[in-house]
Amino acid sequence: MTQSENALADRLTVDLTTPVPPLAQIRQWLTTVLADLAEDVLQDLLLVCTELVSNAYDHACAPRRLRVHRSHNRQSLRVEVDDGSPDRLPVAGSSRLGTFRGRGLIMVDNLSRRWGTRLCADGKTVWAEVPLA
Template sequence: MTLSEDVLAARISVDLSMQVPPLAQIRQWLATVLADLAEDLLQDLMLVCTELVANAYDHACAPRRLRVLRSSDHQALRIEVDDGSPDSLPVTGKSRLGAFRGRGLIMVDTLSRRRWGTYSGTECKTVWAELPLS
């Protein structure tokens, strides 16, 4: 996992080249870098980030990257996760991994107040969500 951060511009980027998703490391890193956030918002951010990263590992192929961006007006945080599977689009409430799975995007949908989606290119896709700061 390679970290790159520009806290002044509020752009945080994580190269997810590891074989296993580094979810605990991502949570620890976010807590350090974004320590100025209210605790409940930080917990929501960690949950959304780990859900989107876990989905990229479970349902898509490499390369993968996580970005967290603070809007210029400081009213929202945007989480973006890229992966190398542009044709594998997320489906809320369903998982090919079994009936006991598929609830992660429901949580993302709720925490982001339905402000999430995907962008697909020819070689990759980005799944994004925005968390309001107020």
């Protein structure tokens, strides 16, 4: 985690280079950096981050990166997770890993204002906007 923990800057970025997702570290770091958020908003944001990062590890290849930033109007936090698999688009409610999987994006959909995917030349970004109020 490379960003100052004193306050949330306009954009926080974490390169996800470990072989397994560092979910506990991400959650602990964001809890410290985003201490000014209401507890319910923070918990929603942590769940959205956990789900999007987990999906990048479960369904896509490296390189992976997490970004969190406040919207221009400061009404929401945007979570973005990049990965190197533009051909593997997320689908809410389904998983190639089995019938007991696939509910993460349904939770993301319920907790966020909106979510989606943006394709780029070398991968994709899956993003979600978590309302602050």
